[in-house]
Amino acid sequence: MAQIVVENLVKVFRVAERRPGMMGALAGLVRRRHREVRALDGVSFHLDAGELVGYIGPNGAGKSTTVKVLAGILVPDAGRVEVDGRVPWKDRIVHVARIGVVFGQRTQLWWDLPVIESFDLLRDVYRVAPADYRRARDELIELLALAPLLDTPVRQLSLGQRMRCDLAAALLHAPQLLFLDEPTIGLDAVAKLQVRDFVRRLNRERGTTVILTTHDLDDIEALARRVLVIADGRVLSDGSLAELRARVSRERWLTVDVVDDEDAAEIGDADARVIERDGHRVRLAFDPQVVTPAELIARVTRRHAVRDLFVENPPIEAIVARLYEGQA
């Protein structure tokens, strides 16, 4: 039984148009013009409990809109949505009591209050039983190393510290479903790792379903076993990361470090394309079905003195960009 069911979700927004210049401003006094934006144009997918799904797409693709619909704060124009057997926007209070939402750019904590007081206030807001609250709070404080931050007002925290506190805050009422909207945006490398680690553990040990919306494809690579790609309000791809790669391109990259810089200028192969040449490093793209990695390596090492080499998949950015292009 799927925990989340989304079928043919449609959402259309009407946006007022502003006309430029003085004449436009005067005209705008009389009548406003509107245009329609199809933010969601028939989105469908099912999620089982305990899945950790990455939800990616360009800006304006419809990611936030989907999250808002699933969270129950936006009513769609058409389509069917069910979360735990419930329609999210009907019975809002019952639904939101059982989910957690973290927005990367806005905190849900009270700006002037010490962190621990925000937590206590949320306990009252979510009506969590005192014993359950204490247990959840202490666990989260430990897992996210929040102890030294508890008495600090939220406005004095760094971005990374705030994000960890926001994660804890979203889980104090032990929701089974967690939405993360750009959780690592603006964070330094260390903080990003901490957040990813925590989310992975949460999903693996507690079975919390996680929907992760992000622009940072490293997040996806680190966490998501399943990836949904959305653009222009439609789902372009739904499957594992490997499937996504395979779908777009079989291409693989061979990066070679040569001993002699001048030699690097000559490296090439009939079956491979040179992507980059930088000092003694050369990067070649090839189709493993035309020439196997082993065969290409053999050819290159036969002709040049190679100090080091490695074979890798193209970064997801390239994959995803190709996917968007393919649909345009």
Add this chain to the structure above:
Amino acid sequence: MTGYAAVVAARFRMLLQYRGAALGGLATQTFFGLVRIMILDGFYRASATPPSLGFPQAVGYVWLGQATLALFPWNTDSEIRDQVRKGTVVYELCRPLDLYGLWYARAIAWRSAPTLLRMIPMFAFAAAVLPALGLGDWGLAPPAGVGAGIAWVAATVGALFLSCALTTLAHVGVLATLGADGVPALMATIASLLGGMVIPLPLFPDWAQGLLAALPFSGALDLPARLYVGHIAAADAVWVLAQQLSWTAILVVLGRWLLARQTRRLVVQGG
């Protein structure tokens, strides 16, 4: 000069965008104007000894006040308040330009653009719509004479410069108090009361009239309005302009001096 014109034009465009707000402002002023007139009407009927300011004159006085509200020095520029509170005013202080002049010009733009925009509909309503609705008693009558009308226009221009001098002085006060609410609140209170916005100044006790006329605030609304309704003879306009001009000069000098002192103090202290 073209720079100033561009600023005013930009403000016009911005104000036009918020058509609802423009109408809302008009509605507010109309409402307050009518309420004030009804209150005055209630008082005038009761009394046996009418004051020197006749009821029709009082009505005109109230509408002129509403129509030129944006000109009146009761409020301060929220952008400057924000700059002071956030500390970004320091950038302005450190620049090698005439900050007082800049602020004064800014005040002129900030007051003149909305005044022109609001005055026309307000005049139209008070002078044409109200009589059409059968409320002619409460409408805005034409000036007491051609001379009165001309005098009023001149005095209103004088009021603009005077008001901006008062406003800029208030802004210096905001700077001195680091953006606390005190100066804006004080300004609103004192200017409204002593300028004729709360009740027409001639209705204050007789012993206070000399004092009120001497203060700078009377030049902002009271004196020009009294020229319009004929309570002050058009021939005396020259004295009104003299009062406005002298006070403007005094306030500008005072403002410049205080600002220089503040600038030195803040830049030395590090803001």
Add this chain to the structure above:
Amino acid sequence: MRDALRLYFRYLGISVRAQLQYPGSFAMQAAGQLLVTVIEIVGIVALFDRFGTLRGWTLPQVALLYGVTDITFAIADALARGFSVFSTMVRSGDFDRILLRPRSTILQILGQEITLRRGGRLVQGAAVLGWAAAQGAVAWTPASVAILAAAVVGGACLFMGLFILQATSAFWTVETLEVWNTVTHGGNYASQYPMTIYRRWFRGFFTWVVPLALVSFVPSAAVLGRADASPLAAGLAPLAGVAFLLASLGVWRLGVRRYTSTGS
């Protein structure tokens, strides 16, 4: 319900503590508020000094009316602060966070802040009322106290309803907010004076559409022992304020429904 009240008082405690964190600045702001309200009094006193009476009402009588109105408005203004600033919340998208919490939106917004420094107007209103009482304008009986208390409660409900309606309009457009200020601040200003001085259409609006006359003028007139007033009607009239508040809450719910349909 009890649980909701508990949460509300928790919110209030937090808000009060935050405001008292900087006592110096707070005192100055409160003093500033007090000062702003004082100018109105000076105006009224000057008018009475020159004219003597206002359609048969004396200064102490108007002072009673004025005091009651101001106390009422101050209470509502302080309590409904969250609604006054609601338009910024809608524009910044912070209302989404309110919707994501399993609590009533009204409760959460009310709990945002109780603005203590607006208490300046409350102090002024009480002072004016006290002066009116000292002048012997009112015969203090249990009935008159009850009527005035009902007037304050009904009036506070009415003004709160108006603030809620103002905030609700932000769901559709932010451009009408100033018009609402006309009704709230303008209504307060108008009801500081006896309704009898206004024209019939004006009185009609403030009796049947926004029942301001019923929650402050009618009770005050009764308590002052004015000839045409009925104490019974005066006691019941404030219920109009409560009814108005309930209606406003209904309109709010419509506004929330619109927000969740159009995503602002």
